[in-house]
Amino acid sequence: MKWYKRDQHFLIDENVLNRIVVYGRLDKSDIVLEIGAGYGNLTGELAKKAGKVIAIEADPELAVSLHRWENVEVITGDVLKIEFPFFNKVISNLPYSISSPVTFKLLKCKFDLGILMYQYEYAKRMVALHNTDDYGRLSIAVQYYADVKILETVPRTAFSSQPDVRSAIIEMKPQPAQYEVKDKDFFMRFINAVFSQRRKKLRNAISNNAGLLGIKDIDILLEKLPAGLLEKRAENLSPQELANIADILLR
Numbered sequence: 001m002k003w004y005k006r007d008q009h010f011l012i013d014e015n016v017l018n019r020i021v022v023y024g025r026l027d028k029s030d031i032v033l034e035i036g037a038g039y040g041n042l043t044g045e046l047a048k049k050a051g052k053v054i055a056i057e058a059d060p061e062l063a064v065s066l067h068r069w070e071n072v073e074v075i076t077g078d079v080l081k082i083e084f085p086f087f088n089k090v091i092s093n094l095p096y097s098i099s100s101p102v103t104f105k106l107l108k109c110k111f112d113l114g115i116l117m118y119q120y121e122y123a124k125r126m127v128a129l130h131n132t133d134d135y136g137r138l139s140i141a142v143q144y145y146a147d148v149k150i151l152e153t154v155p156r157t158a159f160s161s162q163p164d165v166r167s168a169i170i171e172m173k174p175q176p177a178q179y180e181v182k183d184k185d186f187f188m189r190f191i192n193a194v195f196s197q198r199r200k201k202l203r204n205a206i207s208n209n210a211g212l213l214g215i216k217d218i219d220i221l222l223e224k225l226p227a228g229l230l231e232k233r234a235e236n237l238s239p240q241e242l243a244n245i246a247d248i249l250l251r
């Protein structure tokens with residue numbers, strides 16, 4: 001089986017298709033990117049409302065069927081290897097097996113609005129706040145770049161063939177980070193490190209990962225950190241609190 005076939009769960013529920021288009025608040029000035037357009041059930045609805053749709057589809061047999069609207073540009077290929085043309089909205093029922101790479105590829109682009117279908121469990125992690133089980137590296141990394149919320153959950157029966165999991169539609173609005181951090185790359189490495197030991201107190205999670213983070217003199221640095229925070233676990237700290245700690249470790 002070709003790699004792209006395993007993601008072929010086509011959305012057949014017309015009410016859900018219509019709501020996705022409504023969530024997109026489309027008009028003729030919009031250039032919409034659609035990732036994994038399939039045989040075009042959503043594409044056609046987007047094309048009615050938007051000025052232009054750029055439909056990316058890896059499966060050449062499906063991509064052929066997308067050449068039926070004047071304002072749809074079809075790109076046949078792997079979304080992870082394609083350089084995105086300009087778009088201002090992205091509306092897609094995504095291939096779930098590449099949720100992370102495709103999300104972070106999108107978040108490097110400038111756009112106004114995303115309406116995106118994900119696996120429900122993944123969507124919950126994207127929007128999670130601290131002090132919840134779903135909060136982690138994904139929540140912090142996504143929310144650093146965008147305001148995200150779940151618009152609705154979608155049952156398996158809305159698709160053909162039916163996926164094993166429930167789905168959710170996410171609204172994604174890129175925005176400037178809501179807090180400052182000195183070195184974004186170090187912050188993201190720090191987040192990865194401390195959430196790899198999410199049940200440990202922060203003091204131990206940092207100590208255990210000091211080498212990985214390139215931190216020397218870890219005992220001296222730990223002294224400089226607020227003792228109260230070090231007794232907590234990473235999952236109980238807000239992104240802002242974690243960013244403050246990352247900044248102190250960088251000194």
Ligand code: SAM
Nearest residue numbers: 004009010011036037038057058078079093095
């Ligand atoms: N948009 C259609 C719909 O809503 O019914 C199809 C969505 S289906 C969940 C995902 C689509 O993405 C499939 O048609 C699959 O062939 C395609 N696909 C999978 N991996 C891809 C990739 N890396 N690049 C581009 N398309 C991909």
